Amino acid sequence: MRAFMTALVVVAAAAASADISTKEANRIREAATVLKEIHSVPDKDIPQDLWNKAQCVLVVPGLKKAAFVIGGEYGNGLMSCRSDGGTWSAPLFMQVGKGSWGLQIGAESIDLVLLVMNRTGMEKMLRNKTSLGAEASIAGGPVGRDARAATDAQMKAEILSYSRTQGLFAGINLSGGVVKPDVDDNADLYGKSASPQDVVMSSKVAAPAVTQPFMAALQR
Numbered sequence: 001m002r003a004f005m006t007a008l009v010v011v012a013a014a015a016a017s018a019d020i021s022t023k024e025a026n027r028i029r030e031a032a033t034v035l036k037e038i039h040s041v042p043d044k045d046i047p048q049d050l051w052n053k054a055q056c057v058l059v060v061p062g063l064k065k066a067a068f069v070i071g072g073e074y075g076n077g078l079m080s081c082r083s084d085g086g087t088w089s090a091p092l093f094m095q096v097g098k099g100s101w102g103l104q105i106g107a108e109s110i111d112l113v114l115l116v117m118n119r120t121g122m123e124k125m126l127r128n129k130t131s132l133g134a135e136a137s138i139a140g141g142p143v144g145r146d147a148r149a150a151t152d153a154q155m156k157a158e159i160l161s162y163s164r165t166q167g168l169f170a171g172i173n174l175s176g177g178v179v180k181p182d183v184d185d186n187a188d189l190y191g192k193s194a195s196p197q198d199v200v201m202s203s204k205v206a207a208p209a210v211t212q213p214f215m216a217a218l219q220r
Contacts, residue, residue, distance in 0.1 A: 030061035032213035056081035056116035090207040093185035097178040121158035133175030140171025
């Protein structure tokens with residue numbers, strides 16, 4: 001019976017992926033572009049050692065300050081997690097909500113990248129809502145080729161956070177923000193029967209074809 005239900009989830013996901021909106025498809029492409037552009041400058045990239053150790057990667061492209069004032073309090077992104085075999089899971093749409101950092105960034109639009117460094121952090125990200133800094137420890141991540149530049153606080157954090165604005169890529173402290181799966185957009189992509197845990201913790205759910213640009217950008 002379990003195998004049958006898993007098969008239904010996979011079939012539902014494949015069918016639902018054809019029904020995503022243009023906005024959702026654009027978000028997937030934009031998240032892929034953010035990763036590719038960051039990886040193209042190794043001296044200003046996320047250290048390879050940290051990337052290799054990360055359990056999940058969450059990318060929020062083009063987060064606009066106005067989005068926190070008009071039309072809701074969340075920016076939207078995409079997250080994939082590693083399986084036990086090291087391969088990247090099918091991605092989830094995620095929402096990142098403002099904290100005290102929202103008005104301190106000083107730019108009209110930024111890209112955010114979050115590395116979730118362990119399984120405990122991943123499980124917290126899949127909850128209905130997780131407070132950054134309170135329920136999940138977070139620190140601005142180090143930039144460059146060598147992860148040994150990381151501080152003790154960075155190495156102990158469950159999540160490392162980065163921002164890119166006007167060409168500058170750097171660590172940023174997102175304490176006070178919140179993260180949660182985007183229920184409606186994930187239903188569009190995988191169907192209502194697939195939970196966030198089904199998508200990122202089960203190898204039975206394949207990444208829909210529309211997400212391939214993001215999946216390719218995760219390969220580094």
